[in-house]
Amino acid sequence: MAWTKKYLRVNLTEGTIKVEDLNMAWANEYLGQRGLATRYLIDEIDPKCDALSPENKMIMTTGPLTGTMASTGGRYSVVCKSPLTGAVACSNSGGLFGAELKSAGWDMIIFEGKSASPVYLSIQNEKAELLSAEALWGKSVWEADAILHKTHQDPQLKVAAVGRSAEQGCLYAAIVNDMHRAAGRSGVGTVMASKNLKAVVVRGTRGVGNIKDMPRFMDATNAGKAVLAENPVTGQGLPALGTQVLMNVINEVGAMPTRNMRETQFEGAHKIAGEAMLEPRKSDGKPNLTRNGGCFGCTIACGRISTIDRTHFSVQDKPEYWGNSGGLEYEAAWAMGSDCGVDDLDALTYANFLCNEDGMDPISFGATLAAAMEMFEDGDLTTEQTGGMELKFGSAEALCWAAEVVATGEGFGADLGLGSKRLCEKYGRPELSMTVKGQEFPAYDPRGMQGMGLTYATSNRGACHLRSYTVSSEVLGVPVKTDPLETDGKADLVKAFQDATAAVDSAGLCIFTTFAWSMEDIAPQVDAACEGEWSVEKMLEVGERVWQLERQFNQAAGIGGDQDTLPKRLLTEGAGSGPAQGKVAELDKMLPQYYELRGWNTDGSMTDATRQKWNLPA
Amino acid sequence: MQKSLTIDPEKCTGCLQCEMACSYQSDGLFNPSKSRIKVFNFHEEGRFVPYTCTQCDEAWCLHACPVDAITLDASTGAKIVNADTCVGCKVCTIACPFGTVNYNSDTGKVAKCDLCAGDPACAKACPTDAITYVDADATGYERMKEWAAKTDAGMTAGA
Secondary structure (H helix, E strand, C coil): CCCCCEEEEEECCCCEEEEEECCHHHHHHHCCHHHHHHHHHHHHCCCCCCCCCCCCCEEEEECCCCCCCCCCCCCEEEEEECCCCCCEEEEEECCCHHHHHHHCCCCEEEEECCCCCCEEEEEECCEEEEEECCCCCCCCHHHHHHHHHHHHCCCCCEEEECCHHHHCCCCCECEEECCCEEECCCCHHHHHHHCCEEEEEEECCCCECCCCCHHHHHHHHHHHHHHHHHCHHHHHHHHHHHHHHHHHHHHHCCCCCECCCCECCCCCHHHCCCCHHHCCCCCCCCCCEEEEECCCCCCCCCEEEECCCCCCCCCCCCHHHCCCEECCCHHHHHHHCHHHCCCCHHHHHHHHHHHHHHCECHHHHHHHHHHHHHHHHHCCCCHHHHCCCCCCCCCHHHHHHHHHHHHHCCCHHHHHCCCHHHHHHHCCCHHHCCEECCEECCCCCCCCCHHHHHHHHHCCCCCCCCCCCCHHHHCCCCCCCCCCCCCCCHHHHHHHHHHHHHHHHHHCCCHHHHHCCCHHHHHHHHHHHCCCCCCHHHHHHHHHHHHHHHHHHHHHCCCCHHHCCCCHHHHHCCECCCCCECCCCCHHHCHHHHHHHHCECCCCCECHHHHHHCCCCC | CCEEEEECHHHCCCCCHHHHHHHHHHHCCECHHHCCCEEEEECCCCEEEEECCCCCCCCHHHHHCCCCCEEEECCCCEEEECCCCCCCCCHHHHHCCCCCCEEECCCCEEECCCHHHHCCHHHHHCCCCCEEEEEHHHCCHHHHHHHHHHHHHHHHHHC
16 A cells, blocks of 8 residues: 555644544545645645644655655655745655654654643654653754664664754754754744654654555566666766766856855855865865765665864864764755855855754755845945854855854844845845745756746745756756756746656655656556556646645635746846856746646636646635 | 675665665565664764674574574575574574574564575665675675776886
């Protein structure tokens, strides 16, 4: 069955835990994880509720392939209403936690209400209990992880926790599992902390079975692994350089957002790129990258495991940061690097460690700092507000300091924790916030990659690259090469990517597989595992239904077509250099056609016909 | 020719495909917690190390068993636990110096690597060749070859 067909409902207000049966009619429509949990969310909360109130719910959810031998089958997602955007939040993470939850016998956990005092949820197979987290509150994720392993005397315990940033109300706080994998975006960690829930610990020893057709599943997953191994991106590029394989590539095509997106190319990109992480350093002859690492079941293994130069100013008197931990991914390296103008690889790695240690989304953190730096340079912010720190573009000291104060919420750290939109509004420069629906941009400037402009504008969780990665087509030529500066055909491309991605997320797989896999590779794996029939067509149908459902949530939350837009800077200021020089994001050329493809009204609102077609809740 | 599992931790990414393959082979489901091969994550050091039974010639687990439940499979050299005979006394888990025989509380028996009757599932599942099943008398062959290649290169450069 792939699904365990059971989930936990944890009422934090009452302190009760119930076992419930999975709604299999919904599973047939939404598959699992992202889609299925969103179906539960829209059924159970008022989309207009305050995201940080007890009325919001938070769902930790696996997919039907989570915990299986399918390559990358270890993903879980956290679904709730986002405090950063007010829209639906769905943040996906790897590591080992998701598979462990499945192996304990649970498809998902629905958290509701708010505990009167700090608690954590402990799951040992069938046994689930809420325990006091008084001793954990005020601790970082890493400290909490160590305490929990010691308390439970179980080295194989898997931990997902929030750090101090979430406790302090940072609006882009993440949930970090296995020390350095994160459900990173949209402030899902902030929601978790708002419920006084510090951590979830799981030990699952039941295993994942009940695959519909096991021999066929083994054949299909083996075939899938062979495709990943033979593909140059998933078989060579990602294992060798991680997502950081992109830094130099994106800079060259002129789509590297730099200094709060004032520019589209960064002169220091080569110093913080994946290749630079392999260069031996002067101090100890070791490179930044120790090795690559894989999440559960992943045969790509793009993860970075890194050290910081012990002689670097950020850690020279902090031996606790001298060991290995999760290294830079492209998004983190871009946001804290080129967007802040910082080209110091060790400073970036240190700030990245802090983002993992205290659970901050490095994209939103870096992009918010970049906006603050621009306001500082323009005189809207001074050392009076920052407490003495000169927030200048290019300052590695400012970056390290900012990560430290956002982690603890001290002083100006509380302002930086607001995210770029609220920060820029607070200091009178709303136009400097590079956000859509309140969420910060990732690492592709839409002026140099038109499809990403439409992607950001229409993403259901605010600006995001993981909702429709047209970079794949516009730069890497997968599945077909399209011209990044061209708008023709991009509405179709974005819709196709959005639907396919939603289906992959809902299966419990990682979207990085789609550099090599098409739905022709994925559907047979799902079909062999899950009861019912899961053809390519059905998978794409599920993907589109998930997309429409998320849109329906946002519309009900009061977020309509007027928010399907981009910051003025990208729509009116041409790129200053590179292949896209002089080009703006031509959203108006793509958006009407996109709405038509989606079956929405010209103002982006849902039509009754579309709602009925997809059997969406009213 | 007898074969032996050979492990090269430098190649391991910690993906746990081997643990899933092992549990699938023996129990028919994906359950790393019941795997006979374990991958250890030395987080601070940035190392993943798979570890399992090396099939000692002088197998202390076999000698320690009071009911002769552990026997030699002469074709593979594996020391096999006969679950029907095992009484779950756990003496073998104490005798094994490497900790690679473990008790399974669900079955009341011990479990250890049996080399899958000469076709180990872990080695087949490993995507990076960190686990291979090779000639037992030449487990160092690949490493020797790597060094031999370097020696060649040096001579060419010097010539």
